[in-house]
Amino acid sequence: MMTQQTIDKLCDMKLTAMADAFAEQMGKPDLGELSFEDRFAMLVDRQWTFKEDRRMTRLLRTAKLRDCACIENVDFKTPRALDKSLVVRLAGSDWIKKAQNAIILGPTGVGKTYLACAIANSACRNGFAAMYKRAPRLYQEVAIARADGSYPKLMNRLSKIKVLVIDDFCIAPMTDPERRDLLEVLEDRQSISSTIIATQVPVENWIAHIGDPTLADAILDRLVHNAHRINLKGESMRKIRSSLTKTDKSGR
Template structure:
């Protein structure tokens, strides 16, 4: 007689993992061989697993990653200068815990965005908040935010995100306003959060690309000096991939 009221109370407390586990226990006669503490432990484990899964899914939705990429699917055989041990070390997320940055450079199609998304997916699994942005879209969003009053709020969102991915840096010259925006974002994050940047532009040309020498010094001081680097090379991986899979270069 206590069965349904108990389920109702668990549902009202939003303990849906425990509800699922309890229903399963009722269908298993051998469960009576376990002690009360053991059965309760199984219920708590199911609730914990369900909540962690939902939190992970929520972090992935907020991250808005460009590709559904995971470390386990990275192609280390393709000749592009990718060091397996370095990537696996980065996959521990220790660099994020230490508030360091990661810069991935290389020619188009070599898998920079895939690597960034795979490492970001791992960060989500480890409980870090993540946000993916293409640099061109970032500046467009900031320009709109200036006009509708969201600018400060948008900068605050970037500042509190554990890992910010800025994809496709260096495709177009910076305007004066964009240099200011980029510096503001990095200033808010310097020593506090991690930033991952991908670019076709070799790192040694970033200073020139920014334009203004003083601003370039300030930006690179906050971005490069505490950064890990992955310098990829070689031809496009899309050339060996069917057309329907080209967007998923690994």
Template sequence: MLHQTIEKLHALKLSALADGLLAQMKQPDIEALTFEERLALLVDLQHTAAHNAALGQRLKASNLRQTACLEDLDLRTPRGLDRGLIQTLASGQWIRTARSVLLTGPTGVGKTFIACALGHQAARDGFSVLYRRLPRLLDDLAIARVEGRHRRAFAKLARTRLLILDDWAMIRLTAEQRRDLMEVIDDRHDRAATILASQIPVSSWFDQIGDATYADALLDRVVHNAYRIELRGESMRKRLTANSKEDTPTSTPAT
């Protein structure tokens, strides 16, 4: 009977519950627990397995550029990171209320890492996440339009609860790129959260968009009511490289 039960649990894709049941049967003191207690332990095992599997799928689909967690953020190095703001963003309420986060600063100060850490936390909280570099996204949308897939592409972006656009405003947009970007941002306005990461300061975004009407419309949607993180300081990559060199032992010349 136990063998048949295990087979049925696997057929129902309840493998964690099946494995837990087998493990329970091998425990000599398991009879000390009531049926309800044993069942609760098995349900917890299956629930944890399902949660971890769903998280793995969300992280895979997110295409995050870096493996980053908020717990790994360096808040000691002075670069404009506010501990209180990070704690606020870690709660995920800004995603539920469809707000934006603007990450700006020079190259190497950790914009992408912070964006991916926020994305990872969002995935842990059950939100769908997608990371894209804006230049590549605009190229892909142009191809999708030519191939007749643009409606599906825009719909996917609109459904994503957190969209991370890296390298924002790095290039001056063409007319077609402005149109596509406007559609993406307008679909998400007040409906889904967005992170914009850029080396270009917010004050220069208007010129990079290249058209006053589109610039006003885009910036009104992404800048209004957004959280801002303006990073400063030297490159974290250079700092890490320098520290690794200092930690490397030097060999003593042979005499």
């Protein structure tokens, strides 16, 4: 009777994993040979693991990353000038703790989006909030927030994302509102959060795409100077995989 009351109390305190582990212990008499400290540690470990797993699941769901990307599945064999040691470092958390950025450059199809999302996936698994946004969609969301009065709330949310992926950066010339909104986003994140930029456009051409030299200089200052750079080269990964698929089919 006392056992069930204890389980019910644990459930009332939302310690359901600990309650399950306690019930399992009570059904295994051989565990009675363990000390109280050891058995209690097992209960705490079960609850802690459950909580961490649920948190990671929530972080990954909120991040809305593309392609179910993860570092373990990054292709280092295909020649595209990918620095494995740098990718491994970015899969860790030191650069995030230092609020550094990452810039992934390269032509269409070489895997910029996948790599950016894989790094963000690792951030989530390390306990950091991440989010994926295509640049045009980010600008659109900020513009809508300005119009409907939710701008402060959106900016506050973006500032708290520890790793923000901005994909397709400089895919088209920026309007003045877009330039100013981006600068505000980056200003709120400076020195407290990390940003990953994925783009086809070389850094030296960003000013031309951003438009206003003064605003462009301010944007670059917040993105470039403390950024790790990955310059991908080679053929489109989509083209390579398509060729391999056709070869496999023809060989059957």
